[in-house]
Amino acid sequence: MKKLKKESRIRVFWMFKFNRLQLTIFLIFFPYAPNPLQSAMPSSESGAGLETIQVSDEKTGEQGNWVKKKNWLLKSYEISSNIYKFATQIAESKKIYQGKYNSIDEELDKFYKDLGMEQGKIKELFDSIGRYLEKKKTKDTASLTSPSEKTGDVDQDYAKKIDLLEGQIRQMESDLEQLRLDMDSIADVDKSLTQRLQKVDEQITISMTHAEAAKTKVEDLWDIIDDKKARAIYYEVLNIEENLKAILSYLQDVLAGDFDKVVSLAKEKIALVASNIKKLEEKGLIIRDRSHRIEQIKLEEMQKIEMESKQAKKEEEIKPVVKKEPQLGIVQKIYAFIVGGIAKVYNFFKSLFSGKTAAQKTVESKQSSSMQPSSMESSSTKTSLQSADVKQKQPDSVPVDSMAKTSITPTETQNGTPMGMPAPDELTMPMP
DSSP states (O other): OHHHHHHHHHHHHHHHHHHHHHHHHHHHHOTTOOTHHHHHSOOTTSSSOGGGOOOOHHHHOSOOOHHHHHHHHHHHHHHHHHHHHHHHHHHHHHHHHHHHHHHHHHHHHHHHHHHTOOTTOHHHHHHHHHHHHHHHHHHHHHHSOOOOTTTOOOOHHHHHHHHHHHHHHHHHHHHHHHHHHHHHHHHHHHHHHHHHHHHHHHHHHHHHHHHHHHHHHHHHGGGOOOHHHHHHHHHHHHHHHHHHHHHHHIIIIIHHHHHHHHHHHHHHHHHHHHHHHHHHHHTTOOOTTHHHHHHHHHHHHHHHHHHHHHHHHHHHHHSOOOOOOOOOOHHHHHHHHHHHHHHHHHHHHHHHHHHHHHHHHHHHHHHHHHHOHHHHHHHHHHHHHHHHHHHHHSOSSOOHHHHHHSOOOTTOEETTEETTSOOGGGOOOOOO
16 A cells, blocks of 8 residues: 555656646747746756755645646736836835935025024024023113112103013014924924835835745745645735735825925925014024124124224324323321421521611612722723623533532522522422
8 A cells, every 4th residue: 555655646746747847838838928937947957857856745735726726827927027017116106205305305404504503403593592582681671761769759661661672572582482383393394204205115115025925926836736725825916916006006195195295394384484584583683594693793893892992092192191290198298398388487587688688788889889989990891801701712502510610609699589599489399
């Protein structure tokens, strides 16, 4: 019995090989047979021949209807070619999405570049503007005239000005908060576009995996003997085709429409934010290229201050220099007061004695002139001649040293005072 079973198995095996050869010849000359069939055939130059192929009975089955099996094989090849087409279309859809994404990404880059900031630094921008509003509120409040604290009067205009100022600041803060929300929504839209692009990549990966699985299943049909197993594989391949159809429809219709809506929303948000920024800048807020413009304003202010300081220095140099008299200290003032008093007393008594001596000299001169007129005339003549000779001999200018060396008798007077003593108004006080 064992020998008969073995012989029957050998007979079935060779019959299977013969039928497989017939099926191969039929498929080659069949007009609708796909080209991948030739690549699926084992090469005659390979080291392993047909006899060396070992296939388990569980996979191939022990028996079946060869005609039905052939039909399932042909249908599976036809579906496999459709799967290849769908997978190619799905892979090419990435180019469409990538083109749309690149277009909106360029607009976003231009938007942030016009603002003078990088993506992801929105918080720093609004923190800077918030600090500016706080400083503006404090400065404007301090510039207003407050009511009198002593009288306790309530200035209605002051209260109105404060309310108006606070209302303006609140409105600017509200507009700024709305701008921040709009810019956050732009960032969210950008993220959602990136997520949708990642979804496209995921669907492409899934479709490629399904296509590879379908190819493997169709290649396995060559080794199947049981037509029921061939039928099950056919429906598995058919299911893969339906999945790829669904993926292609999703990418071309559902996801594409959603992607376009998000792109249009991003464009609307960009236009809205640009309009709001223009309105806020008309109110005095610096938003576009804030950091660079603030630095430029600070630089201009520093240059202005430097120019003003230089101008002030030039004006000071042009003004005439007025020498200030040295101020005396307390000790010097007391000393000057005492010396001044002594000088006044001295000058008073000196003037009394000098007046008496002058009167006596005039009387004596009159008596002597009446007694000796001729001698006086001769002496005066001699004196005039001697003075004339001296004038001729002396140079035009007399040195100061020679003037200091000339002796002056105490009896000679100048401005009513002896030449040896200074006048009261010329008396200088020595400094201690």
